[in-house]
Amino acid sequence: MRVALHNSQDVYKDAGSSVIFLMLKLHRKDQPAEKEVIADMADRIQAIQRSMNIRAEHANLKIAFGFSNDAWEYLFPGAKKPKELETFQEIKGDRHTAVSTPADLFLHLRATDEAVVYEVCDQIMDFLRPVTDVVDETHGFRYFEGRAIIGFIDGTENPVGDEAAEWGIISDEDPDFAGGSYAFAQKYIHDMDAWKSLPTHMQEKVIGRRKFSDIELDDDEKDPHAHNIIAQDNRDDKEHKIVRMNVPFSNPGQNETGTYFIGYARYWNVTKQMLTNMFTQNDKLLDYSTPITGALFFIPSRDVLDAIAE
Ligand code: HEM
Numbered sequence: 001m002r003v004a005l006h007n008s009q010d011v012y013k014d015a016g017s018s019v020i021f022l023m024l025k026l027h028r029k030d031q032p033a034e035k036e037v038i039a040d041m042a043d044r045i046q047a048i049q050r051s052m053n054i055r056a057e058h059a060n061l062k063i064a065f066g067f068s069n070d071a072w073e074y075l076f077p078g079a080k081k082p083k084e085l086e087t088f089q090e091i092k093g094d095r096h097t098a099v100s101t102p103a104d105l106f107l108h109l110r111a112t113d114e115a116v117v118y119e120v121c122d123q124i125m126d127f128l129r130p131v132t133d134v135v136d137e138t139h140g141f142r143y144f145e146g147r148a149i150i151g152f153i154d155g156t157e158n159p160v161g162d163e164a165a166e167w168g169i170i171s172d173e174d175p176d177f178a179g180g181s182y183a184f185a186q187k188y189i190h191d192m193d194a195w196k197s198l199p200t201h202m203q204e205k206v207i208g209r210r211k212f213s214d215i216e217l218d219d220d221e222k223d224p225h226a227h228n229i230i231a232q233d234n235r236d237d238k239e240h241k242i243v244r245m246n247v248p249f250s251n252p253g254q255n256e257t258g259t260y261f262i263g264y265a266r267y268w269n270v271t272k273q274m275l276t277n278m279f280t281q282n283d284k285l286l287d288y289s290t291p292i293t294g295a296l297f298f299i300p301s302r303d304v305l306d307a308i309a310e
Pocket of ligand 1: 148153186229261263275
């Protein structure tokens with residue numbers, strides 16, 4: 001299957017060691033002026049990336065920038081839309097709710113060096129600040145060998161290489177938007193006191209894997225509502241995948257610690273199915289994790305971003 005890779009933004013690899021996530025809201029005061037700023041974003045991002053690749057060539061800078069459905073309709077009224085782009089609607093289960101956060105723009109920046117992420121974010125925000133307000137800003141970090149802050153390796157079952165592109169990037173099913181991706185961003189706060197008081201073998205049942213070795217448990221050892229059972233999308237007896245690049249964040253002084261979930265998908269309906277399973281079938285992980293944001297964004301290919309406001 002052909003997947004348009006060449007012009008996609010940085011959506012299917014490198015979770016990074018230092019990460020900034022920004023959800024922004026447009027002022028919605030002067031649409032033509034706001035649209036003009038957005039129209040310049042492709043050039044702006046390319047110039048910053050080019051320069052930073054010289055200034056800090058080993059920092060492995062990655063940038064993804066995208067739009068919510070609301071932003072798309074506001075900025076480009078009447079224009080064709082990516083097939084699956086919609087406003088994320090809250091998912092309410094008996095015990096847990098995936099909240100929906102109104103937001104327009106999304107930035108996901110990562111690199112091996114925090115100074116680079118700071119500098120790039122500041123340069124982009126010099127440009128966006130006059131037309132936006134910040135809805136959420138989260139600074140994440142790589143935790144040891146790529147563990148979630150709850151101590152388990154995160155991302156083991158992620159598709160990699162060509163398979164990651166195949167599950168992460170839109171192709172011929174939506175030719176006008178090939179090279180794009182659906183990013184779902186969700187900020188979780190963990191009840192770390194409760195989690196830490198759970199013995200390791202019980203934590204392992206919740207996740208469905210061993211904590212140190214990352215080996216998967218047999219199904220009969222797992223809690224029936226283990227995260228790695230419930231979160232899977234196995235519709236039509238097939239395994240449907242997304243590319244997850246979660247990172248931890250924390251303000252330890254305030255005992256505020258969480259996971260910033262970010263899933264890139266070729267098909268939004270796959271991420272949506274995973275979320276629906278988790279929240280309506282009481283994924284055990286949610287007993288220790290509460291989402292405080294949630295929004296869907298379309299990350300256009302560089303070509304579409306270039307052409308977007310013409
Ligand atoms: C697996 C952590 C939220 C989808 C895992 C694993 C961990 C983990 C440790 C096992 C290793 C791996 O395969 O990556 C977390 C944390 C979350 C979170 C800390 C937030 C609190 C989500 C959400 C989704 C999701 C919101 C979907 C929208 C998956 C999938 C798997 C997985 C599909 C792989 C299942 C398999 O095929 O074995 N997650 N996750 N996770 N997670 Fe999450």
